[in-house]
Amino acid sequence: MNPLDTIKGTLIAGFVLAAVLAYVAKCIAGM
Amino acid sequence: MEELLWLDRAIHIFFGVLWIGLLYYFNFVQVPAMAEAAADKDGPGPAAIGKYVAPRALLYFRHAALGTWITGAWYMMAIYGHSAWTLGIGKESLATTCIGIGAWLGTIMLFNVWVLIWPNQKKVLGIVPATDAEKAAAKRVAFLASRSNTAMSIPMLMFMMASNHGLPFF
Numbered sequence: 238m239n240p241l242d243t244i245k246g247t248l249i250a251g252f253v254l255a256a257v258l259a260y261v262a263k264c265i266a267g268m
Numbered sequence: 269m270e271e272l273l274w275l276d277r278a279i280h281i282f283f284g285v286l287w288i289g290l291l292y293y294f295n296f297v298q299v300p301a302m303a304e305a306a307a308d309k310d311g312p313g314p315a316a317i318g319k320y321v322a323p324r325a326l327l328y329f330r331h332a333a334l335g336t337w338i339t340g341a342w343y344m345m346a347i348y349g350h351s352a353w354t355l356g357i358g359k360e361s362l363a364t365t366c367i368g369i370g371a372w373l374g375t376i377m378l379f380n381v382w383v384l385i386w387p388n389q390k391k392v393l394g395i396v397p398a399t400d401a402e403k404a405a406a407k408r409v410a411f412l413a414s415r416s417n418t419a420m421s422i423p424m425l426m427f428m429m430a431s432n433h434g435l436p437f438f
Contacts, residue, residue: 251422
């Protein structure tokens with residue numbers, strides 16, 4: 238099932254992406 | 269032009285709220301409402317939403333997206349320079365990396381609006397001719413692009429804010 242088919246799945250996907258990218262950003266910035 | 273950056277920033281925020289506000293309207297209100305209206309056999313149906321509301325909402329939506337990007341790109345270039353587009357790699361500046369990631373997310377979202385959502389919505393709404401099969405396929409592509417943008421809006425807004433206010437998590 239595609240998580241984007243539901244609002245709940247969409248919001249969870251968004252927060253997971255935010256957390257992953259936050260980690261990546263801190264690595265790039267040398268933190 | 270630097271003395272006009274405050275105005276550029278204000279317009280960027282105005283267009284940004286209009287864009288993402290309409291994105292959330294489509295995802296949280298219009299799409300579920302149209303599905304409910306289509307399923308309600310005794311009701312007035314979704315035709316009026318498709319004829320009077322959706323085209324007007326899409327008009328503001330896609331132009332607000334373009335306006336947000338142009339004013340945002342100008343502002344970012346003025347404040348951070350080219351290194352923001354390269355995510356501040358090698359600069360060790362969290363603010364530059366954050367605004368760069370936010371800008372790239374916004375750029376992907378702008379692409380989705382103009383290349384995936386709008387051309388397919390034109391088929392769905394009958395603005396351009398399409399067969400029923402083409403409309404069904406167009407509806408799915410537009411829906412997934414819209415939902416992808418809703419998901420991406422969460423990190424996009426977080427990174428825009430994080431450039432000045434710091435990152436949450438960890």
